[in-house]
Structure formats: structure tokens, C-alpha cells
Amino acid sequence: MTHSFGKPLTRNEDPRLLRGEALFVDDVELPGLLHVAFLRSPHAHARLLSVDLGAARARPGVIAAYAAEDLGDYWKPGPLLVPPPPVPGMVFHQCCQVPLVKDKARHVGEPVAMVVAESRYIAEDALGDIAVEWEVLDAVGDLEAALQPGAALVHEHLGVNVAAKVHQHRGDYAAAAKAAALVVRRRFTYDRGASIPMETRGVVAQWDPRADRLTVWDTTQAPVVIRNGLAAMLGLSERQVRVVAPNIGGGFGPKMMMFYPEEVLVPWAAMRLGRPVKWIEDRLEHFFATTHERSQIHDAEIALDASGRILGVKDVFLHDNGAYDPYGLTLPLNSQCTLLGCYVVPAYDSVFTAVFTNRTLVTPYRGAGRQHGVFVMERLLDIAARQLGIDRNEIRRRNFIPPDAFPYDQGVIYQDFSRLSYDSGNYAPILAKALDAIGYDRFIAETQPRARAEGRALGIGVVCYVEGTGIGPYEGAKVQVQGSGKVSLATGIGSQGQGHATAFAQVVAEQLGVDIRDIEVTTGDTDQFYWGVGTFASRGAVVAGSAAHEAAKVVRQKILKTAARHFECAEEDLVIADGKVHVVGVPDHSITLGALAGLANPMRGAVTPGTEPGLEATSYFGPAGGATASGAHAMIVEVDPLTLRPTILDYVVVHDCGTVINPLILAGQIQGGVAQGIGNAFFEQLHWDEQGQLMNASLADYLLPTALDVPRIRMDHTVTPSPLNPLGVKGAGEAGAIPVGALFAQALEDALDLPSKEIEILEMPLSPSRLWEISNGG
Ligand code: MCN
Structure with missing residues (x-):
């Protein structure tokens, strides 16, 4: 068999990328394509009094201009993507982002109006024609000030800027601290950063009235979820929507966000105008309108005995949510859980407050809240080691979870609930x-x-x-041997540079004995694979990789069954290697996988009862845990x-x-x-x-x-x-x-x-x- 699994093979996808031949969203050019520019709030917090689009609409080359009221019933907050975790006693206030500001803007860069024009230049110029009246309000930025009585409110109806409060605990931290030889208490801060992928976000949408179908090219990490959401928001069936996430120049988490306003507005405009529409985010927009991550303030303490063994950890922290929370509590929950690290922590008491601020929303960004937990715990251990006179590596060794303690229950609810x-x-x-x-x-x-x-x-x-x-819930994969002998593999996740086209091919090649260059992998196209969740939480290899493995295993069985009939021998006597099958010891007398695919899909005769035509299989994998x-x-x-x-x-x-x-x-x-x-x-x-x-x-x-x-x-x-x-x-x-x-x-x-x-x-x-x-x- 041709073994490629585990080998450091160069990537199948690279030649096309390096030659500049790969399709990115901005490469999509369609006849009659229109271009969009967004007018965005210049204020972090301001009441919108009026928007006048008259002059913009009158500008030559402008096809349409829209404000919130033009959306009619389509104006509604986006969905909650990740529901709150089942932690007893928790508080959670859901405030999802709206497509265009109607009553007030809650962060700089929030879209207020959309102009559709014959070119991006005209659309940008027309933004200057739009007259907007604002009443500027105090902005909420500082996490602690946001929680003080009398602070300006990001969402007035809540009466507070608290987005959520989650308390998780196990063991008795107070007793641990009382019994400790040393308690170290410190305040740790981790400030905001942006995510800077090489390619900014972008959406192109085309409505085909002949097929009654919408096709959307989107820089998303989750094409299936976008397909399902768009169908619901636009009143279409899922089958009427095709989402393609082609090559993507880095995602890192923020492109997992579902939905950005632009992701709904561009397809909506394409349907309404009956012409294809494109929006490509510029770098300035990216800083304001694409999600950020990181801001947290931790007041943490660790209790240890004199030998440096951890007795307990306590952490009270604030998490900057930004203006809305469609992403639920994934980030602070990750911080809360990851703080426990590699260590035995007998008592843990952690409570976080997620705070609404007048800043861009946050979603996971490579690490997704884990950095904070690791920073706090590792810093506490460094300080404790110094104070106890123990080597900094030794204190870690003394507290490692021992290898025979796995599976190791940490006793807290994780982001997969x-x-x-x-x-x-x-x-x-x-x-x-x-x-x-x-x-x-x-x-x-x-x-x-x-x-x-x-x-x-x-x-x-x-x-x-x-x-x-590698968290669930699931991913799927379809493996198919073509009549040409080439193998195709399709999965529902998208790729943003992770090398899936090669790694997943290696998984399949291990079962089918073909060269990975003969395996064509498709990710991120909802017409190629219907079900899926997305690329995040470092789950592609575990979840989609395992689904590919399972599907390839079934195809392998079908290959063996078909070849056994062909050679009139037992399946156990067959060898699959180099894209062919032969009887053990007779390598010169072989049949190609392509020929077997033909036999499995005959033009005459009958397919044996209980057998499906073709050499293909679809499998799903849902891990029992991360x-x-x-x-x-x-x-x-x-x-x-x-x-x-x-x-x-x-x-x-x-x-x-x-x-x-x-x-x-x-x-x-x-x-x-x-x-x-x-x-x-x-x-x-x-x-x-x-x-x-x-x-x-x-x-x-x-x-x-x-x-x-x-x-x-x-x-x-x-x-x-x-x-x-x-x-x-x-x-x-x-x-x-x-x-x-x-x-x-x-x-x-x-x-x-x-x-x-x-x-x-x-x-x-x-x-x-x-x-x-x-x-x-x-
Ligand atoms: N891999 C492997 N063996 C393993 C684990 C992984 O060979 N034991 C390979 C996988 O097959 C895959 C790659 O490493 O080709 C990453 O796999 P995995 O850790 O499963 O991560 P995902 O495929 O789920 O990708 C998401 C992950 C995340 S969460 C972020 S953020 C991130 C990252 O991947 N964003 C990236 N890497 C990135 N790399 C690029 N170039 N661009 C991004 O946006």
C-alpha cells in the first residue's frame, strides 16, 4: 500500500496558490456586477436622528441606497450563534447585532447605510452625499467604569452593562486558602488586539431567477451555517442557497462570526436588484467592523502548601464583550476552563462578568480566550515559585496531572457544554x-x-x-472513486490555509492506497457537501479528518467486494496499492480503481441486491468529547x-x-x-x-x-x-x-x-x- 499518512508531504494546494491561480472571493467577476460601500457610524455611541439618502440616490452610477427602514421585515437582529452554557445560576443577556443602525450606533464602524453602484468608486463617493444627524452619547469603554452605577448604558433596556455572569466552582477554595502556606493574589490584564488576516472579508452574491437560486461566495469559516441562516433570513429553502467559501487568505476565528451585517445585506441586495453584488472589506473597515478579541481583567489568587502543591485557585474576571454578544460566552468560558492548565487544582472558584462596551464585537481569535487563562495560571505559578524558593520548572512538575489520571475530569462546563x-x-x-x-x-x-x-x-x-x-458536534465527508481512477473527497468545513486538501487526502490515501495527488478535496461548498459545522477550535483534523477516515474505510470495503467478484477470490486475498487491486502474490494481474468504479456502476445486467452502485460513501463523525x-x-x-x-x-x-x-x-x-x-x-x-x-x-x-x-x-x-x-x-x-x-x-x-x-x-x-x-x- 502507498503510505502517506504521517509523512511530511508538501501541500497539494500550494502550486495553484503560489502561481496566483487560486480563486478568492474578490476574483469572482460576473456580468452586470454591482459594488457596495457602507456608511459606518463615526461615533462609538450615538443616537441616530435621521438619514437622508436623497443626494446619494441621485448620483449618476448609483443603483440604490438603503437605510434601516428600507429593509422592511428583513430588518431584524442576527441570530444567537452559540447559546449560553448550562451553568446553574448564570446570567445571560442576548443582544445580537442588527444589519443597519436604526435607533443608535453602539460602536464606531457599525453600518448605517448601504450604497450599491456601478463601481466601488462611485459607491464610495456617494457615501459623502449621505446626510446623517446624530446625538452623540457618552461611550462605554473602561470595563470597571461600565459596571458603576450611573454609567452610560450600551443597551438601555437591560438597565446594566452586564452581558453575562457565570460562576463555576468545585472544592472549597476558602478552606484551601485557609490551610495554605502561601496565597498569591495579583491583578492581570490582557488588552485588545485585532485579527489581521492577509485577506479581509468579502461577499459576492448572485440571484439566478431561472433556477430560483442564490449563490453566495463568502470568506466564511462556516459555509453550511451561513447557508442555513441566509435561507431563514431571506425566506428561501436551504436548497435554494449555495454558499461557496473558496480560497481564503486566513480566517483565525473572526471569519467564523455568523452573521456580519454585510453577509446578509449583500445577498439581500442581489435578490432585490436582480443583479450580482460584490463587497470587499477595505483594511480600515476591517479594523472597525471585523471582530476583535482579548480584553480581560483578572483578579486571581493561588493557594499552595509549603512544598508548592496547589491547594486552590480563585479568579474573578471581567471580559470585554464589545457592543453585542451573538457569539455567546465561548471566549470567557475558554479562559475560565483553560486556566486550569496541566495541573491538579483541588479547589477552583471562578466567576466572570462579560461586559457590554461601545467597542467592536469580539469573537474567538486564534486561541479564543485560552491565552488569558494560561497567562494568569503560569504567572501565578512563577510568582509562587519565587516566593516559596522553588525552581519555576519544579513547581510545574509537582503539580502536573499524572499520566495515569486520564481521562481527567476538571469539573467545569466547557465551551461544547x-x-x-x-x-x-x-x-x-x-x-x-x-x-x-x-x-x-x-x-x-x-x-x-x-x-x-x-x-x-x-x-x-x-x-x-x-x-x-476537536470538539463536536460533528462533521461529515463523502469519498467517491471516479471512473478516471481519481478519488474525490468533500466535507462541509471550510479551509483558510490549514492544508486540509493535503492532510485529508493523506487520511483517505491510507485506506484506498492511492497517491494523494490523485485525491481531489473540496471544502467550503454547500453544493458539494450538505451538512457541516465549521473550521474553528482546532477541530478539522479530529472531526472532519475522522469522518474522512470512516468514509474511506467504507469505500475500501466496497472496492474489496467489487474486486473479489471480479477476481472470483476472497476479499482477504486482495491487495490495494498504487491505485490498483491485485490478488496477493500476483501484482502483474491487477485492476485499476477506475475500472472497479465502472464495474460498480454497470450499464447492463443488475446490481446485486443489498449493494449500492458506485464506489462511494458518506460518513459522519461526532466525538464523544474534546x-x-x-x-x-x-x-x-x-x-x-x-x-x-x-x-x-x-x-x-x-x-x-x-x-x-x-x-x-x-x-x-x-x-x-x-x-x-x-x-x-x-x-x-x-x-x-x-x-x-x-x-x-x-x-x-x-x-x-x-x-x-x-x-x-x-x-x-x-x-x-x-x-x-x-x-x-x-x-x-x-x-x-x-x-x-x-x-x-x-x-x-x-x-x-x-x-x-x-x-x-x-x-x-x-x-x-x-x-x-x-x-x-x-
Ligand atoms: N494536523 C495534523 N496532525 C494533527 C493535527 C493537525 O497534521 N495531529 C493538521 C491538520 O490536518 C490540518 C492542520 O494541521 O491540516 C490544522 O488542523 P487542526 O488543528 O485540526 O485545525 P483546523 O483544521 O480546525 O483549523 C482551525 C485552526 C484554528 S482554530 C485557527 S484560529 C487557525 C488555524 O487552524 N486559523 C488558521 N490555523 C490557521 N492556518 C492558516 N493558514 N490560516 C488560518 O486562518
Whole structure:
């Protein structure tokens, strides 16, 4: 058999992407295509008094202009995408975004009016013709001030800015704190960043009156969910809507949001006008209108005995929700659950308050709230280790969940609404490998003292984390052997650069014995695969990969059955390899899979009762629970004593994502995640003024790491297969990004020798100027 599963094969999809031949949404050109521009609120919080579209409508080349009242019955808030978790006693207020502002704008950039014109230029010019009267209100930005009596209200009818309050606890934290030899209490803050995919969002929609069908090309991570939602919102049947998510230049979570106003308005306009309509987000719009992530304030404490064993953790935190909450509580719930990390925490008491603010909405962004939990826990452990005089790695070792304790029940409700249970793991070898690879002992004994003697500020950091991956509910896959001998595989998830076309082909190739170059994978087209959920939570490999495996297994059986009839032999005597089947020991006498597909779909005679024509199968896979990946990141950093600019001298990732499908793709995923993590830890931060105006909404002002800032990442893996899926895989898509903040904080503290001055880094992200203030006691 041709084995490709587990091999570092280059990606099937790359040649087309590299040659610039791949279809992205903006490449969709259709006869009679119209273009859209949106008038957006310039205010963070303002009552809309009037909108006058007269002059815009009169501009030559403008086909239509719409405000909220023009939408009629189609004006309604979008759906709640993720219902609140079943945590007893929780509070949750649902306030979903509307397509166009009707009564008041709740963040800068919220769409107020839409102009459809013969070109984008004309549409943009017409925005200047629209007269809007506003009554500007106080903006809610600061999380703590938002909860004070008398604060301006984002949603007046609620009477508060509380979007949700969720308390989860197990064990008796008060007793743990009372019995503790040490209790460390600190305030940690994690500030907002934007997601900056190379490709911004975009939608093209076409209504075909002959077929009564709507086709929508959308930069979405969840085409099936968009199809279903659009059908409901536009009064169509699901069969009347086709959503295609073609090649997408990065999604990272925000393109999972369902629905953005533009995603509904563009198809609606295409149906109403009977002409195809396109909207491509520009970068400025992206900063205001595409979801953000990150802002949280944690007041956390850890109680330990004198040997450094954790007795309990308490955390009270605020989460910035932005102006609406269609995404439910996924983010703060992830923070709440991921804080527990790789450790035995006998008592846990955590309560979060999600706060409405006059800022852009938040949805998951690579890591999806997990960064915060890891940052808080790893920082608490660092501080506790220092105060107890225990080595920072040793305190982690002493608290690791032991390998024989899995499945490990964490006793809290997770984002998939099940009780969080780690399926498998073995953390000590991961930490040992990371320490070894980074040369920890030698660095502490020799390198750092020598560097300090030379006046150089070198520091080392090592942190551990878990990543909840591979959650349900399900994905499906259809595998089909064509008469040409080529194999097709279709699944309902979309791809944004993860290499699915190759990795899933490797899964199928393992069963069907074909070259992966002969397997054509289609993702993100609802006409190709009807059911699905989406690409998020590092679930593609686990859930869609397993569905592909199951479907390929059934096709393999069909191949064997058909070939056994053909050769008049037992199925057990057959070998499938190199796209052919032969009887054991007679490789020269073979039949191709294509010929077998023909036999399975005969033009004469009869198909045997109980047999289906063709060599194809559709299977679904729904995991019983998430697959918990884990890892350790280690870094050596040098800080310029004058500018406080850090340079990463070495970076090591040791990672366990169970069985690996393609080590090359995995390496790319980790490398990309770390680069994003570095951005989030040291470069990317959104700055707002008191009126809720975003001050750095451009790539000149919002800093991204460049190739010079991202080092070569050295990687190693351990393999603890997941018992919850047939491949034993765990996800890996977010692992690179999750622990980088915690790692930076530890390594920078070490480099600047801050503990000797009793200075701690308790916030993310950092910058040279902020580091200067912190190290000078600010
Ligand atoms: N993989 C593997 N072996 C494993 C695990 C994963 O070979 N044990 C491979 C998979 O087959 C897949 C890739 O690694 O090709 C990522 O798989 P997985 O971890 O299952 O993640 P998803 O496919 O669900 O992708 C989503 C994940 C998330 S949540 C974010 S955010 C993210 C990420 O992937 N966004 C990305 N990686 C990204 N990469 C690119 N280029 N662009 C994005 O938008």
C-alpha cells in the first residue's frame, strides 16, 4: 500500500496558490456586477436622528441606497450563534447585532447605510452625499467604569452593562486558602488586539431567477451555517442557497462570526436588484467592523502548601464583550476552563462578568480566550515559585496531572457544554524535552551569568499549557472513486490555509492506497457537501479528518467486494496499492480503481441486491468529547538595555497533538501560531480614546511582527493519542499562539532581572515603552 499518512508531504494546494491561480472571493467577476460601500457610524455611541439618502440616490452610477427602514421585515437582529452554557445560576443577556443602525450606533464602524453602484468608486463617493444627524452619547469603554452605577448604558433596556455572569466552582477554595502556606493574589490584564488576516472579508452574491437560486461566495469559516441562516433570513429553502467559501487568505476565528451585517445585506441586495453584488472589506473597515478579541481583567489568587502543591485557585474576571454578544460566552468560558492548565487544582472558584462596551464585537481569535487563562495560571505559578524558593520548572512538575489520571475530569462546563474532561496526556516528558532542547541548565549556570557580566540582558522562559481541541458536534465527508481512477473527497468545513486538501487526502490515501495527488478535496461548498459545522477550535483534523477516515474505510470495503467478484477470490486475498487491486502474490494481474468504479456502476445486467452502485460513501463523525492537546514553549530573549527592544535568540516548542497526519503542515501551523502569539504579546494592541475612537486603525500604526521579529522555531513532539477518535489525533491549529504571552512575561522578567527589584509583569501586550515604564516601577 502507498503510505502517506504521517509523512511530511508538501501541500497539494500550494502550486495553484503560489502561481496566483487560486480563486478568492474578490476574483469572482460576473456580468452586470454591482459594488457596495457602507456608511459606518463615526461615533462609538450615538443616537441616530435621521438619514437622508436623497443626494446619494441621485448620483449618476448609483443603483440604490438603503437605510434601516428600507429593509422592511428583513430588518431584524442576527441570530444567537452559540447559546449560553448550562451553568446553574448564570446570567445571560442576548443582544445580537442588527444589519443597519436604526435607533443608535453602539460602536464606531457599525453600518448605517448601504450604497450599491456601478463601481466601488462611485459607491464610495456617494457615501459623502449621505446626510446623517446624530446625538452623540457618552461611550462605554473602561470595563470597571461600565459596571458603576450611573454609567452610560450600551443597551438601555437591560438597565446594566452586564452581558453575562457565570460562576463555576468545585472544592472549597476558602478552606484551601485557609490551610495554605502561601496565597498569591495579583491583578492581570490582557488588552485588545485585532485579527489581521492577509485577506479581509468579502461577499459576492448572485440571484439566478431561472433556477430560483442564490449563490453566495463568502470568506466564511462556516459555509453550511451561513447557508442555513441566509435561507431563514431571506425566506428561501436551504436548497435554494449555495454558499461557496473558496480560497481564503486566513480566517483565525473572526471569519467564523455568523452573521456580519454585510453577509446578509449583500445577498439581500442581489435578490432585490436582480443583479450580482460584490463587497470587499477595505483594511480600515476591517479594523472597525471585523471582530476583535482579548480584553480581560483578572483578579486571581493561588493557594499552595509549603512544598508548592496547589491547594486552590480563585479568579474573578471581567471580559470585554464589545457592543453585542451573538457569539455567546465561548471566549470567557475558554479562559475560565483553560486556566486550569496541566495541573491538579483541588479547589477552583471562578466567576466572570462579560461586559457590554461601545467597542467592536469580539469573537474567538486564534486561541479564543485560552491565552488569558494560561497567562494568569503560569504567572501565578512563577510568582509562587519565587516566593516559596522553588525552581519555576519544579513547581510545574509537582503539580502536573499524572499520566495515569486520564481521562481527567476538571469539573467545569466547557465551551461544547459538556463537563470538561481531558482525554489523555503526559506532561512531564514535554517539559523535560523543552528544557533539554533550550539548554536550560547551561543557560542558568553559564550563559546568563556570563552575559550579565558583559552588561547584556538575557533571559529564559519556559511555560506549559493545554489546548482544548476537536470538539463536536460533528462533521461529515463523502469519498467517491471516479471512473478516471481519481478519488474525490468533500466535507462541509471550510479551509483558510490549514492544508486540509493535503492532510485529508493523506487520511483517505491510507485506506484506498492511492497517491494523494490523485485525491481531489473540496471544502467550503454547500453544493458539494450538505451538512457541516465549521473550521474553528482546532477541530478539522479530529472531526472532519475522522469522518474522512470512516468514509474511506467504507469505500475500501466496497472496492474489496467489487474486486473479489471480479477476481472470483476472497476479499482477504486482495491487495490495494498504487491505485490498483491485485490478488496477493500476483501484482502483474491487477485492476485499476477506475475500472472497479465502472464495474460498480454497470450499464447492463443488475446490481446485486443489498449493494449500492458506485464506489462511494458518506460518513459522519461526532466525538464523544474534546481532545486535549498540550505543550511547552521555551524561549531565550535578549533585551537591548537602551531601547528595551527584545530579540528572541532561541524558541523551542514541544507539542503533543496525538497522532500527526502531516508533520510539515503541523510545523507550519505551529510556526504561524507562534508568529501570531509574538504579535499579540509584543506588538499588537488597539488603542482607544475616551470617546471610543480607535486611534491606530491602520497597518502603519497597528504594529505587526515582521520576519525579522519571528525567529526560526525549533520543534519536537510527543505523541499521546486521543482515545476519542479513530485516528488518535488532537488539534494543533492554535497551539502556537496560546502560551506566548505567558512565556514572554517570564523571559522578559528574567532578562531584565525584574524579580530582584520586586517588579512583576502582569499585563499583555507589552511594548518597549511599556516595558520601560514597568521596569521603572510604572
Ligand atoms: N494536523 C495534523 N496532525 C494533527 C493535527 C493537525 O497534521 N495531529 C493538521 C491538520 O490536518 C490540518 C492542520 O494541521 O491540516 C490544522 O488542523 P487542526 O488543528 O485540526 O485545525 P483546523 O483544521 O480546525 O483549523 C482551525 C485552526 C484554528 S482554530 C485557527 S484560529 C487557525 C488555524 O487552524 N486559523 C488558521 N490555523 C490557521 N492556518 C492558516 N493558514 N490560516 C488560518 O486562518
